Amino acid sequence: MATKLVEVQKLKKWFPIKGGIFSTVVASVKAVDEVDFFIYQGETLGLVGESGSGKTTAGRTLLKLLQPTGGKIQYKGADITDYSPTQMRPLRRNMQIMFQDPYGSLNPRMPVGDIIQEPLDVHVIGTRKERHDAVTTMMETVGLRPEYEKRYPHEFSGGQRQRIGLARALILNPELLVLDEPISALDVSIQSQIINLLQELQQRLNLTYLFIAHDLAVVRHMSDRVAVMYLGKVVETAENDELFDHPLHPYTQALLSAVPVPDPDVKRERIILQGDIPSPVNPPSGCHFRTRCPYAMPICKEQEPAVVEAAPGHTVSCHLLTKK
Amino acid sequence: MDNREVLVDIKNLRTFFYTEDGVVPAVDGIDLTIHRGEVVGLVGESGCGKSVTALSIMRLIPNPPGKIIGGDIYFHGENLLAKNDEEMRQIRGDKISMIFQEPMTSLNPVYTVGNQISEAITLHQKIDEAEAKKRTIEMLHLVGIPEPERRYSQYPHEMSGGMRQRVMIAMALSSNPELLISDEATTALDVTIQAQILDLMRGLQKKLGMAILIITHNLAVVAEMAETIAIAYAGKIVENASAKEIFRSPRHPYTYGLLQSIPKFTEKKTNEPLPAIEGMVPSPYHMPKGCRYNPRCPFATEKCREEEPEIVEVTPGHLIRCFHPIES
Amino acid sequence: MAEKALEAKKKGQQKTSDEYSYIGMVTHRLKRHKLAMAGVIMLVLMLVFVFVGPLVWRLDPNEQIEGLEGMFLTPSREHPMGTDDYGRDVLARMFYGGRISLSIGFISAVSSTLIGAFVGLVAGYYGGWIDNLLMRFTDAMLSIPTFPLLIALASVMGKGVTQIIMVIVVFGWMSDARLVRGMVLSLKEQEYVEAARAIGASAGRIMWRHLFPNTLAVLIVSTTIGIGSAIIYEASISFLGFGVQAPVASWGNMLQNAQQFIWTAPRLIVYPGMAIFLTVLGFNFFGDGLRDAIDPKLKL
Numbered sequence: 001m002a003t004k005l006v007e008v009q010k011l012k013k014w015f016p017i018k019g020g021i022f023s024t025v026v027a028s029v030k031a032v033d034e035v036d037f038f039i040y041q042g043e044t045l046g047l048v049g050e051s052g053s054g055k056t057t058a059g060r061t062l063l064k065l066l067q068p069t070g071g072k073i074q075y076k077g078a079d080i081t082d083y084s085p086t087q088m089r090p091l092r093r094n095m096q097i098m099f100q101d102p103y104g105s106l107n108p109r110m111p112v113g114d115i116i117q118e119p120l121d122v123h124v125i126g127t128r129k130e131r132h133d134a135v136t137t138m139m140e141t142v143g144l145r146p147e148y149e150k151r152y153p154h155e156f157s158g159g160q161r162q163r164i165g166l167a168r169a170l171i172l173n174p175e176l177l178v179l180d181e182p183i184s185a186l187d188v189s190i191q192s193q194i195i196n197l198l199q200e201l202q203q204r205l206n207l208t209y210l211f212i213a214h215d216l217a218v219v220r221h222m223s224d225r226v227a228v229m230y231l232g233k234v235v236e237t238a239e240n241d242e243l244f245d246h247p248l249h250p251y252t253q254a255l256l257s258a259v260p261v262p263d264p265d266v267k268r269e270r271i272i273l274q275g276d277i278p279s280p281v282n283p284p285s286g287c288h289f290r291t292r293c294p295y296a297m298p299i300c301k302e303q304e305p306a307v308v309e310a311a312p313g314h315t316v317s318c319h320l321l322t323k324k
Numbered sequence: 325m326d327n328r329e330v331l332v333d334i335k336n337l338r339t340f341f342y343t344e345d346g347v348v349p350a351v352d353g354i355d356l357t358i359h360r361g362e363v364v365g366l367v368g369e370s371g372c373g374k375s376v377t378a379l380s381i382m383r384l385i386p387n388p389p390g391k392i393i394g395g396d397i398y399f400h401g402e403n404l405l406a407k408n409d410e411e412m413r414q415i416r417g418d419k420i421s422m423i424f425q426e427p428m429t430s431l432n433p434v435y436t437v438g439n440q441i442s443e444a445i446t447l448h449q450k451i452d453e454a455e456a457k458k459r460t461i462e463m464l465h466l467v468g469i470p471e472p473e474r475r476y477s478q479y480p481h482e483m484s485g486g487m488r489q490r491v492m493i494a495m496a497l498s499s500n501p502e503l504l505i506s507d508e509a510t511t512a513l514d515v516t517i518q519a520q521i522l523d524l525m526r527g528l529q530k531k532l533g534m535a536i537l538i539i540t541h542n543l544a545v546v547a548e549m550a551e552t553i554a555i556a557y558a559g560k561i562v563e564n565a566s567a568k569e570i571f572r573s574p575r576h577p578y579t580y581g582l583l584q585s586i587p588k589f590t591e592k593k594t595n596e597p598l599p600a601i602e603g604m605v606p607s608p609y610h611m612p613k614g615c616r617y618n619p620r621c622p623f624a625t626e627k628c629r630e631e632e633p634e635i636v637e638v639t640p641g642h643l644i645r646c647f648h649p650i651e652s
Numbered sequence: 653m654a655e656k657a658l659e660a661k662k663k664g665q666q667k668t669s670d671e672y673s674y675i676g677m678v679t680h681r682l683k684r685h686k687l688a689m690a691g692v693i694m695l696v697l698m699l700v701f702v703f704v705g706p707l708v709w710r711l712d713p714n715e716q717i718e719g720l721e722g723m724f725l726t727p728s729r730e731h732p733m734g735t736d737d738y739g740r741d742v743l744a745r746m747f748y749g750g751r752i753s754l755s756i757g758f759i760s761a762v763s764s765t766l767i768g769a770f771v772g773l774v775a776g777y778y779g780g781w782i783d784n785l786l787m788r789f790t791d792a793m794l795s796i797p798t799f800p801l802l803i804a805l806a807s808v809m810g811k812g813v814t815q816i817i818m819v820i821v822v823f824g825w826m827s828d829a830r831l832v833r834g835m836v837l838s839l840k841e842q843e844y845v846e847a848a849r850a851i852g853a854s855a856g857r858i859m860w861r862h863l864f865p866n867t868l869a870v871l872i873v874s875t876t877i878g879i880g881s882a883i884i885y886e887a888s889i890s891f892l893g894f895g896v897q898a899p900v901a902s903w904g905n906m907l908q909n910a911q912q913f914i915w916t917a918p919r920l921i922v923y924p925g926m927a928i929f930l931t932v933l934g935f936n937f938f939g940d941g942l943r944d945a946i947d948p949k950l951k952l
Binding site: 060063065088089092093095099100101102105106107108109110116119122123152154165166169172194 | 674683842843844846847848849850851852853854857861865866868
């Protein structure tokens, strides 16, 4: 079958919280806590979760924009976990990121042509003219008029700015693109334009996506496989239809049932979870979800559930399944 | 159609902003009727004027640069635009309450939440402090906050986003309002927390019977909550009908396009592109001539580019502003 | 609601891009700021006075009229501001003194801003022990009483224009370092900085291309006001006798020289005093206006 482009095992990213007179580490935000997932070449893996789930941190750690606290990152079979910034530099051409915030992700003091060209400058690719031509082509590719290259980011709308961010990410011809909530800050009628563009470019340029999002409808539309995160853990991973049609983890079930559906005639059985998402500084013992889980059992408090393969390609970590 | 008493009747509301760069017709022809106990959704994208409409009802438009320059807002048959500031203060927070998107900035960080709710209560009701505290704890209990006595003396930063939104709802409902305006109140919340708050609002609406005006960009939220839906685009209402009609047989090309373009959570993955709406929302300084949707509309004709359509009732209770409505 | 108007403003800018470039916007807002415009007029007049004046009024500032009858001449056609205790033309000395004073102000303010910006960028971007070290050093520098040290320095390094610039720079960069560090701490969390790291940009490139340009507006304001205070500083040091040395004129040492004649020829104090006052006021007005103009939250 398809080859794995990237794979993480037991990936961990803790952020220290310093306190006291001597600024010692008093606690840690366990943003990503022993997470496993992989992405096949050419597919889209949807990474879903609510705030505090660690999905964004997972994406950045995967790209080594954040140094992992533990675990292993493999890119095309090579262990890149401990690569130095210098070793990472050539790899940066292959793995890129597109951000959520159309306003914060572009330097307001740089013309957009320069923004898009900067990756080529950094990696010293081509002559001056070749770089400029590449910018022109890339602007056309993402649906921007090349004559706008001298303009500044504030002169563009949110949707156009996301196109600029995408052009910057694609100009190095990467294989892997981490899409960190690329459409959630956009207007509804603009979202679908960007979704279509992302899908078209994926096919044309043979891209592999890690699609990080909280909007489940968009994830369903975009992804080949989906991983669900809750409080720093991946609780369930499966192929798109399998996950949406047969969710096995109680959290996934609740999450899916909570999504409002744009159809007044659909009356769905809704699982309303009680309480709030606990703090990732002090996650519950055992299974992190147990404090809100309608099926919580004594064992959930004592022991962390193992990851089991419930069906081919469908992995879940829940004691309800390990007991069977 | 509706036999219930009309609570709010907005007629051709126009609220403009006069900025140094020109005039922004933020609201330029909003008509909306809310019956007693009815849940109405006002849906639109950024810049459509939905929030300005809410602030106009509350008479909270900052002047300058904003000004309500035309139209009427009737509440119980009385024109709110004719009321003086003192009369408006009596209504605001008493008969009409509002909750906002960001509960953190709507709460004062230096007072306890109990304090703030009590203050809101004593502002409109002549009761003593002890009574107000009792009522506050009742309210906190009503909005599903566990251990209301303990929460009473907590500060806003000690609460999660969902909890703070509950506090805001408790405060808004403490005066038994006849109309609750919810301006993107669940937008900043996580999906599971949004479900909790929507569930709470639905329950409270049934229990207390107030009318709710839900302002949102999320079609799915109004589909679940509202009986009647108004779609706004570039400062005007373009379609207004029952929720069923809007979703089953949208007549305005914008409504239709919007519904088509959003990915459906219940549909399997395809590699087909979404039927997206082309172009973008017009700049408020350069509103297109004629119908404001014409540059993006696949059905636009010469007439649409020249003349501005009026809002008309095409079938009973179904209003649209379009020369070329989509056949149902 | 202000956001709404701002949002609307952003959208409005799509159409009229050129007239609404950043510099264009700041200029536009500055023009509406009455105080800033008053400052601009004062400064332009002062610059014309100091730099164009000598081209018209071709008297040597150091030429002395021999004899007692040339001293303390009252203003006349030949000497519009009169002459000083050596019989030198005061107007000519005001021109040349102004050149020195303004140059000292400009060079030292720009240099201290650049040094401060560099320290602030490095401290803010790297953080950790580098930040600690640099900022504690900054604190230490701020705790040194300037004038006593200055007198000590003057005796070691000698007195003169270069020395005074160095002294002002050495004691003048700290506030800019703190300012820039603070800005960098928030700027470096912006996604575009992360994007630059994601494409493999070096630390130097990120600081120079992404962080520095975004602090520039604030730094220009700080430099503008800094020129004013550097001029005051020069005047104070020269007044104490540790600054620009005779026969070279500066507004500061003209003041110093004039103090002995405060009863006999008060105008000798009034001219340089007014020049310093108006110039510094001009820079402060303009700087304040600029600060308001670059603040998008402020409605002008």
